[in-house]
Amino acid sequence: MASDPQNRPWILLADPDPQTAETLAQCIQSWNYGLEVIHDGIQSFKRLLASDAPAIAILNHDLPSMGGLEIIAEVKRRSRPHSPWLMLMGNAPDEETITLATVAGVDDFVLKPVSETDLLVRLRTAERVQQLYREMQEQTHALHFRATHDPLTGLFNRESTMRQLFQETDRTQRMRTPLCLMLLDLDDFSRINQRYGYSTGDAVLKELAQRLRRYMRSYDVLGRCGNDDFLIGLPGCVADDAVALGQRIQQSVLAKPCHIHRDVIPVTVSIGIASSRGRLPLVVLREAEEALTQARLAGKNTVRFYDPA
Secondary structure (H helix, E strand, C coil), X not given: CCCCHHHCCEEEEECCCHHXXXXXXXXXXXXXXXXXXXXXXXXXXXXXXXXXXXXXXXXXXXXXXXXXXHHHHHHHHCCCCCCCEEEEEECCCCHHHHHHHHHHCCCEEEECCCCHHHHHHHHHHHHHHHHHHHHHHHHHHHHHHHHHECCCCCCECHHHHHHHHHHHHHHHHHHCCCEEEXXXXXXXXXXXXXXXXXXXXXXXHHHHHHHHHHHCCCCCEEXXXXXXXXXEEEECCCHHHHHHHHHHHHHHHCCCCEEECCEEECCCEEEEEEECCCCCHHHHHHHHHHHHHHHXXXXXXXXXXXXXX
16 A cells, blocks of 8 residues: 655755666655755755755765765754754765764765665655654653643743743843733632633633733733733833733723623723833732732722832
C-alpha cells in the first residue's frame, strides 16, 4: 500500500551531476517523498536556511560554490530550534573526513555508488528521527504552556503575568514611559455559580477572557490571577487613558450578556487601576486591589483609580 506523500517529509537533493540527480530523484519520488533538486552549493545552503526548509537533505560532498560538508557545518552552526536531517553523499570517507564530518554535525552518510535499498533504509530512519523530534517538541511546548497559562481561559497564569509585569516595569524604568495595572473582578460571580452551576461559571470566565483578548492591544499583558480576577498591564497608558479604557471595557466588552447553553447571563465587572511609575509590580498591584475594593464599595460595575488620599 503506497503512503500518502502529504504525510512524508520533503527532501532536498543537492548533486552537481544532472544525470545522477535524475536517477536518485526517480527512486526518491517512487517512495512517495516530496523532492527538490538543486545543483549548486550556495543555493542549497540558502534553501536549508529558509523557514520552510525541507526536513531531510542529501548533499553531495563536491557541490560547486560550496561543498556539502561546509553547508552542513554552517547550517548546524546557525542557532535554530531544529535543523534538517543532513546527509553527506560521497565516496567512502577516510578517517580525516569522518572526523571533520563529526565536528560539522553530519547526521548520516550516503556512499557512492548509491544503493537504492541502503538509501531507502536511511531515509526511513531519518523520517522516524524527525517525527520523534516533532513529537518531543510538541510535548515540550504543551508542558511549557501548562506551566505558564491558566488551563481554563488560556491566559497567562498569575506567576507568568507577574513575570511579564516585572519585565514591563524594567522597560518603564529605562525608558521613563507610563505603565498602569488594571484589576478586573466579576461582580457577584459566586451567585452565577450558585444559580447556574460551576460549569456555566467556567464558561462565563472563558467567554470574558476571549472578549478581553480581542479587545487588548498585542503588547498588553493579560492574565487570570484569581478565581474571577483578571490582571492587565497597560504599557504606555497614563491614568486618564487607563480609566477611559476601563470604562470602554464595561461599555463594549460587556455590552452583550453571555449566552451559555440556553441561559442568558448579564455580566458586569468592577475595576481597580493603579499607576506603576517604575515601582515594584507587587506594590502597584496592592494599590490596584485597594482601588478595586473602592469600586466594589461604590456599587460595583465601577472603575476606580488608586488615590492615596
